[in-house]
Amino acid sequence: MGRLRPYRGGAAVGILLSLAASAGGLVLPLLTRRLIDRVADGGDVTAPVLMTVGLLAGGAVAGAFGWFLLDRIAITLVRDARRSLLSRLLRVDARTVDRLQPGDLLARLTTDAAALHMLAVEVLAGVGTNLPVIAVAITLMAYLDPVLLAVTLAVSVAAGVIMHVLSPRVQRSSLAAQEAVGAMAAAIERAIGAIRTIRANGAEAAEEAHLHAAVGLACTEAVRTSAWSTVAARATGMTFQLAFVAVLAVGGARVATEQLTVGALVAFLLYVFYLVMPMQNLVGAVAAYRVGIASVTRMGEVLEYPAEPVHPAPGTVRGGAPLDVRFASVRFAYRPGEEVLRALSFTAPAGAVTAIVGRSGAGKSTVLDLIERFYDHSAGEILLGGRDVRDWPVAELRHAIGYVEQDSPVLAGTLRDNLLLGAPNAGEAEIREVLGRARLTDLVAGLPEGLDTVVGHRGSTLSGGERQRVAIARALLRKPRLLLLDEATSHLDAENEAALLESIRDIAGTATVVVVAHRSSTVRLADRIVVLDGGAARATGDHEELAAGDALYAELVATRLTP
Numbered sequence: 001m002g003r004l005r006p007y008r009g010g011a012a013v014g015i016l017l018s019l020a021a022s023a024g025g026l027v028l029p030l031l032t033r034r035l036i037d038r039v040a041d042g043g044d045v046t047a048p049v050l051m052t053v054g055l056l057a058g059g060a061v062a063g064a065f066g067w068f069l070l071d072r073i074a075i076t077l078v079r080d081a082r083r084s085l086l087s088r089l090l091r092v093d094a095r096t097v098d099r100l101q102p103g104d105l106l107a108r109l110t111t112d113a114a115a116l117h118m119l120a121v122e123v124l125a126g127v128g129t130n131l132p133v134i135a136v137a138i139t140l141m142a143y144l145d146p147v148l149l150a151v152t153l154a155v156s157v158a159a160g161v162i163m164h165v166l167s168p169r170v171q172r173s174s175l176a177a178q179e180a181v182g183a184m185a186a187a188i189e190r191a192i193g194a195i196r197t198i199r200a201n202g203a204e205a206a207e208e209a210h211l212h213a214a215v216g217l218a219c220t221e222a223v224r225t226s227a228w229s230t231v232a233a234r235a236t237g238m239t240f241q242l243a244f245v246a247v248l249a250v251g252g253a254r255v256a257t258e259q260l261t262v263g264a265l266v267a268f269l270l271y272v273f274y275l276v277m278p279m280q281n282l283v284g285a286v287a288a289y290r291v292g293i294a295s296v297t298r299m300g301e302v303l304e305y306p307a308e309p310v311h312p313a314p315g316t317v318r319g320g321a322p323l324d325v326r327f328a329s330v331r332f333a334y335r336p337g338e339e340v341l342r343a344l345s346f347t348a349p350a351g352a353v354t355a356i357v358g359r360s361g362a363g364k365s366t367v368l369d370l371i372e373r374f375y376d377h378s379a380g381e382i383l384l385g386g387r388d389v390r391d392w393p394v395a396e397l398r399h400a401i402g403y404v405e406q407d408s409p410v411l412a413g414t415l416r417d418n419l420l421l422g423a424p425n426a427g428e429a430e431i432r433e434v435l436g437r438a439r440l441t442d443l444v445a446g447l448p449e450g451l452d453t454v455v456g457h458r459g460s461t462l463s464g465g466e467r468q469r470v471a472i473a474r475a476l477l478r479k480p481r482l483l484l485l486d487e488a489t490s491h492l493d494a495e496n497e498a499a500l501l502e503s504i505r506d507i508a509g510t511a512t513v514v515v516v517a518h519r520s521s522t523v524r525l526a527d528r529i530v531v532l533d534g535g536a537a538r539a540t541g542d543h544e545e546l547a548a549g550d551a552l553y554a555e556l557v558a559t560r561l562t563p
């Protein structure tokens with residue numbers, strides 16, 4: 001409701017216009033009564049006829065404009081909710097990201113947000129205009145004939161009881177239906193994201209069955225919701241018909257005994273008719289409220305995800321002296337009781353290349369994650385440039401670091417978009433320079449639209465090695481004081497490998513480099529190598545020292561590192 005505050009002016013005008021339209025409608029039965037009574041008396045009907053036409057036309061215009069205003073507010077509310085959710089999602093902490101399903105999140109932002117639209121419209125239009133209309137109609141009905149009103153209300157109570165019983169079921173089934181849509185979206189995202197893997201593994205049939213099951217569940221849950229909503233709508237509709245028949249029967253008897261005029265009975269029946277719409281709207285509003293609340297709950301969950309605080313933007317100045325990194329007895333676990341790092345200590349000197357090696361799963365990438373503060377270590381100290389990473393403002397810390405992930409993500413868009421992601425103010429000369437350093441100049445020259453070439457979803461039109469070099473160029477454009485490079489495990493050809501090594505050597509002149517190494521050529525180039533084992537550094541030294549003095553290192557070079 002708090003989100004409505006900025007729009008209360010527009011909402012008030014919309015509700016007032018809708019009310020004005022409804023008020024016009026409420027007067028119609030009284031005019032009709034006068035019209036009928038005048039005809040019966042043989043009097044002049046010009047004035048009531050003109051007033052009726054005027055009221056109808058005016059009511060239509062006011063009603064349409066009022067509805068439009070309220071609908072526009074509902075659409076704007078959905079926009080605000082989506083923006084809040086997206087702002088949150090961009091900052092959700094890494095542990096939560098690990099368990100999120102992108103497809104489900106997409107469903108929360110699309111179908112759930114659409115249900116929020118319905119909810120907002122129903123609450124604004126339904127409660128804002130229908131309740132007052134019902135109240136006035138009942139007052140006018142009491143004025144016309146209290147006995148008939150009592151008959152109407154007695155039957156209406158039945159509608160209330162039916163809604164009371166059915167609406168929790170509508171809500172439960174709606175929540176299940178929205179969750180099924182979320183699960184379906186997650187399944188679709190999983191399949192589309194790995195379409196080649198699925199085909200290469202001949203897993204189309206199994207995946208098809210999985211997708212069909214997810215789509216089937218979404219259908220079953222939607223049908224269940226439809227069944228409950230339909231039962232609720234029909235049952236209440238039936239009670240209104242019953243009210244109409246009851247009023248006709250009792251009213252007819254009262255006309256026969258001359259306790260009521262024909263005009264008053266017709267007017268009363270028109271009010272019963274008139275009540276049907278707002279009453280059904282109200283019932284619809286309760287149902288939409290139940291569906292909407294289920295969706296709002298799912299959207300609200302996103303806003304509750306733990307997130308990194310909003311960091312003030314760091315200065316736009318890039319560059320600076322290389323920063324050294326020091327790990328002192330660092331401990332860290334992704335899951336309680338399963339420590340990945342146990343008392344890890346090592347130093348990466350400023351301006352040097354430090355390689356981290358170890359068996360798969362030893363915790364090498366984790367070291368980079370802790371420096372970036374994607375996760376926080378549980379004990380020990382991590383110092384960057386002599387300052388505890390926890391004392392660095394996070395935005396400034398990341399501003400000083402260039403980070404190249406193992407799978408080098410490239411975003412959909414142009415090459416230029418990708419390069420400028422972390423340094424939007426970089427100039428053309430700087431871009432050309434980093435393209436050279438990342439050995440991308442020839443590639444860009446060969447592209448039809450150069451830097452403005454679109455690289456496809458996740459950079460799918462580039463090779464693995466090219467994606468990695470784009471990621472390196474992007475990191476370099478930030479003029480990092482520390483470059484974290486998680487070397488791709490995939491094999492590079494000799495030319496690309498030599499290019500990459502040259503780039504790293506180049507970079508070491510201006511930044512500290514910490515590289516998770518998977519190639520023996522990289523470790524040979526490193527000034528210092530840290531061998532990770534059992535969550536700690538079991539040995540540190542250069543290639544020659546370690547090859548001679550550390551059995552695990554010798555084994556890694558012989559068996560695991562790509563020659």
Ligand SMILES: Nc1ncnc2c1ncn2[C@@H]1O[C@H](COP(=O)(O)OP(=O)(O)OP(=O)(O)O)[C@@H](O)[C@H]1O
Pocket residue numbers: 098334335340358359360361362363364365366367
């Ligand atoms: N986000 C995560 N949540 C839970 N466990 C994780 C997560 N990321 C990694 N792990 C686990 O932590 C351990 C260390 O992972 P890490 O990615 O740091 O290893 P690595 O040495 O870089 O491996 P590789 O050489 O295969 O890339 C592994 O056992 C891995 O399964």
